[in-house]
Amino acid sequence: MKKGFPFLHEESIICRLFRNRLFSIGAIVLIVMVSVATFAPMFTPYDYTTHNYKKRIAPPSGAHWFGTDEFGRDLFTRVVYGARLSLRVGFLVAIFTAIGGSLIGLLVGYYGKWLDSIVMRIMDALMSFPAILLAITIMAILGPSMLNAILALIIVYTPRLARVVRSAVLRIREMEYVEGCRSIGCSNLRIIFSHILPNALPPLIVQVTITVAYAILAEAALSFLGLGEPPPAPTWGNILSDGKNFIHMAPWMTISPGLFILTTVLSINLLGDGLRDVLDPKLN
Amino acid sequence: MLSYLVKRLVGIIPVLLIVSIFTFLLIHIIPGDPAGNILGPHAPKEEILALRSKLGLDQPIFIQYFNWLNRLFSGDMGESITTGRPVLQMILMRLPVTLAMTLLATVISILIAIPLGVIAAVKQNSKTDLFSMLAALLGISVPSFWLGIMLIYLFSVKLGWLPSIGYVPLTENFREASKFLILPAASMGMVLAAVVTRMVRSSMLEVLRQEYITTARSKGLSELAVIIRHGLKNALIPVITVIGLNFGYLLGSTVVIEQVFTLPGVGSMVITAILGRDYPVLQGVLLFITFFYLIINLIVDMLYSFLDPRIRLS
Numbered sequence: 001m002k003k004g005f006p007f008l009h010e011e012s013i014i015c016r017l018f019r020n021r022l023f024s025i026g027a028i029v030l031i032v033m034v035s036v037a038t039f040a041p042m043f044t045p046y047d048y049t050t051h052n053y054k055k056r057i058a059p060p061s062g063a064h065w066f067g068t069d070e071f072g073r074d075l076f077t078r079v080v081y082g083a084r085l086s087l088r089v090g091f092l093v094a095i096f097t098a099i100g101g102s103l104i105g106l107l108v109g110y111y112g113k114w115l116d117s118i119v120m121r122i123m124d125a126l127m128s129f130p131a132i133l134l135a136i137t138i139m140a141i142l143g144p145s146m147l148n149a150i151l152a153l154i155i156v157y158t159p160r161l162a163r164v165v166r167s168a169v170l171r172i173r174e175m176e177y178v179e180g181c182r183s184i185g186c187s188n189l190r191i192i193f194s195h196i197l198p199n200a201l202p203p204l205i206v207q208v209t210i211t212v213a214y215a216i217l218a219e220a221a222l223s224f225l226g227l228g229e230p231p232p233a234p235t236w237g238n239i240l241s242d243g244k245n246f247i248h249m250a251p252w253m254t255i256s257p258g259l260f261i262l263t264t265v266l267s268i269n270l271l272g273d274g275l276r277d278v279l280d281p282k283l284n
Numbered sequence: 285m286l287s288y289l290v291k292r293l294v295g296i297i298p299v300l301l302i303v304s305i306f307t308f309l310l311i312h313i314i315p316g317d318p319a320g321n322i323l324g325p326h327a328p329k330e331e332i333l334a335l336r337s338k339l340g341l342d343q344p345i346f347i348q349y350f351n352w353l354n355r356l357f358s359g360d361m362g363e364s365i366t367t368g369r370p371v372l373q374m375i376l377m378r379l380p381v382t383l384a385m386t387l388l389a390t391v392i393s394i395l396i397a398i399p400l401g402v403i404a405a406v407k408q409n410s411k412t413d414l415f416s417m418l419a420a421l422l423g424i425s426v427p428s429f430w431l432g433i434m435l436i437y438l439f440s441v442k443l444g445w446l447p448s449i450g451y452v453p454l455t456e457n458f459r460e461a462s463k464f465l466i467l468p469a470a471s472m473g474m475v476l477a478a479v480v481t482r483m484v485r486s487s488m489l490e491v492l493r494q495e496y497i498t499t500a501r502s503k504g505l506s507e508l509a510v511i512i513r514h515g516l517k518n519a520l521i522p523v524i525t526v527i528g529l530n531f532g533y534l535l536g537s538t539v540v541i542e543q544v545f546t547l548p549g550v551g552s553m554v555i556t557a558i559l560g561r562d563y564p565v566l567q568g569v570l571l572f573i574t575f576f577y578l579i580i581n582l583i584v585d586m587l588y589s590f591l592d593p594r595i596r597l598s
Contacts, residue, residue, distance in 0.1 A: 125302035129574050130536030133554070137570050140558040141310060213425070220427050221540050225555060244433050244544065251437050258430040266425040273421070 016278050023274025029267035037083035046074040048081045049232045057250045066256040069242055078234035079257045083264065085146060085229060086216050086236050090268075093153040093215035098208045100158045105165025106192050106200070110173055120166070123159035131156045131214075132221055139227040146229045149222055153215050164207045168200035202279035209272035213265050220261060236261050288589055292582060300578065304356070307571045308349050311563045324561070361571070362564040364557075371568035375550055382549035384454055384461075385469050385541070386534045390527065392473030393480055398520075400477075401484025405492060405519075406511060416481060423478020428537055432471035432544040439467060449546040468545040472537050476530055483526045487519040494518075521591050528584030532577045 017023050036043055052072030060067045066075035104123070108116045126134070138152035172178065173196060181191050222228045223237025231238060236257060243253030319335040320327065336342050339362075340351055355362070361371040404416035440448035446467055452460040491497065492515055500510045538551035546552075550569055557565035 121298045122302055125299045125306060128299060128303055128532075128578055129306075129570065130532040130577060132533075132536035133539060133570060133573060134536075136539055136554060136558070137310060137566055140566060141563075217427055221429060224427075224429055224540060225543060227558070240427075240430055240433065247433060247437050248441050251441070254430070254433050254437070258427070258434065261430065262422070262426050265427075266421065269421055269425050 013278070017274065020274040020278050022270045022277065026267045026270030026272075026274055029263065030271060033083065033264045033267060034087060036080055037087055040077070040080045040084065044074065044077040044080060046077040048073065048078045048234050050074075057246060057253070059250070060252050060256065067250070067252040069239075069253055070246065075239070075253065075256065078239055079236070079260050082234040082236045082239055082257075083260070085233065086219055086261075087264070089146060089150055089153070089219040090212040090216040092150050093157060094208050094212040096150075096154045097157045097161050097211050098204065100154065101161025102165050102197070102200075102204060104158070104162040106169055106197060108162070109166040109169025110188065110192050110196065116166075120163075123162050126155070126159040127163070129156075132218060135218055135222060136225065136227060139222055144227045144230055149219055149228055152222075153218055156218070157211050157214065161204070161207050161211065164203050165200055168203050169196055172196050172199045205279060206272055206276045209268060209275055213268040213272065216261075216265055216268070289586060292585055296578060296582060300575070303574050303578075304353060304571065305349065307567055307574070308352055310570070311567060312345070356571075361568040364565050365562045366556075366560040366565075371565050372572075374553065374565065375568060375572050378548055378550045378553055380454060381451065381547055382535070382538050382542070382551060385465050385472070385538060385547065385549065386531070388465055388469035389471075389473035389476060389534055390531070392470055393476035394527070396474065396477035397480035397484055398516075398523075401481045402488055402511065402516060402519075404481070404485045405488035408489060413485075416485070420478040420481040420485075423475055423481070426475065428471050428475045429540045429544050431474060432468060432541055435467045435471055436544075451547050464545075464547070468541045468547060471541055471544070472534055475537075476527075476534060479530055480523060480526060483523050484519065487522050488515060491515050491519040521588060524584060524591070525588055528581050531580050531584075535573050535577055 018027075050073060052068070055064070055068050055072045056070055058064055058068040058072075064074050064076065066079060069075055069078070104119060108119045135149075135152045135156050138155060139148055142148040142151065178191060178195060181195055186195075219228060219235070220237040220240070223235035224241045225237070226241070228235045228237055239257045240254055240261075243250070243257065246253050319332045319339065319341055323331055323335060340348050343351070359372055361375075363370055364374060367374070400416050400419070404413045407413050436448040439446045446463055448467070451464050454461040492511075497510060497514060500514045501507075505513075538549055539554050540551070541547075542549045542551035543555060550573065553565065554569050556562070557569070
């Protein structure tokens, strides 16, 4: 195993990623979704808070692609602006979980002994709580807001990532080249960040991708229960929660937003599966 | 076997302790005075002081924790702020609904995942395999509560086959009660089936590559006998662990699913507790469900070691 970033030494890694059908399809769809969310005003002329009581609960049409809700608000606009929040939560949770989980996993996996015993018992305890129930309880205590949702989900998902990184570190630290580094006087921190971390990146990247998908679904569940960003901010969860009340007479209020969420999360999972196949096939 | 059980039980104690500390501390991380937070900003000072005394909040935090732990050991999870009833009693009353739904979801997931996973593995890289993996990928990408709403639309609104909301106690009328549980269980079970299908396929592929499978085929056994009697039996062992691990996901999902289908289970109790700032109920539910999940995992571990002697012998 090489030091540095070994899987980047292979020049074809990017080519191998884009040759992987799962990765390619996932990446393209995700780019489209992120673009629609980012450049929302270019895709819809409506404001997500504007009420139009003359067009309440209107079915999909040329003017309103996903129809309108009980206040006459354009549903496509609300879904697209809701995507901004959900994607932001998903990526922020993944980034902070990656930083926190990596640090924990690297340090406890490398130093081991009492540090590993104590910290991993705490991680095990946090993982014992059913994820969404723990997130709901933390949100109930902190109050509904996007920031609190991000914090709650970071607490929920960091232990899982720490475990993945720790497993990789336990395997890598026994390698001969790590022993060689020690024998020439490399400091522990140098060994951890220059030699172990790069080799632990493949499973970490895959897990981070999975975390984005889980975080988006969890945020949707939290806001469905009224624990996410409060109204009038559109969130995927509160759009579905409103739609549920009109399922008998206006199913489009639930079908189209749900399919949008499904497509976004599916693209992230396709991306994750593709990354896993190329970077770390052993995980398949 | 007994020594393995003892070792696992001893190993679970520190985890249980940390879970209890975390659950206890939750009520104390709320900014401000816990009693004031429970009663609200306009509560009279005398009421806040009385509640502080009643909940033992005027004591040092270590004493509060040990008193709380002591009460837990005697089955006292405190009382609901809104109803005044013992929390444990409230949980046990609603537990049958949640358990029935969770068990039915597990059965549904197994019934879907095992045949699909086995076929996908046996016909690897075929169109059947591709379809199965696509279905599994869709399953893990779909929000379970949206799936529940879609099932309501299809089976209740459009077809009129099943009721959308409501509940009949299992002890009152089993057949009627089952009708109310099928859709919520299916919403959770189909998502879990996606996870388990991928695991069954992966596990089956590994088993089918083993030499004893080649030996079984060369002995002249039918392909069905090879797959079921030799392959599936061994492939299912790690799948049991995955199902056990995902039981926690199911228990957590009940909070959302019970809201969709208006079921009077433990999950919907959480939402009522949040709206009423009933923190003792929240604490009690979190602790109860987590302990329950830890016990289920312990049972699954024991089952796994029973099915695979290499685990307990190592």
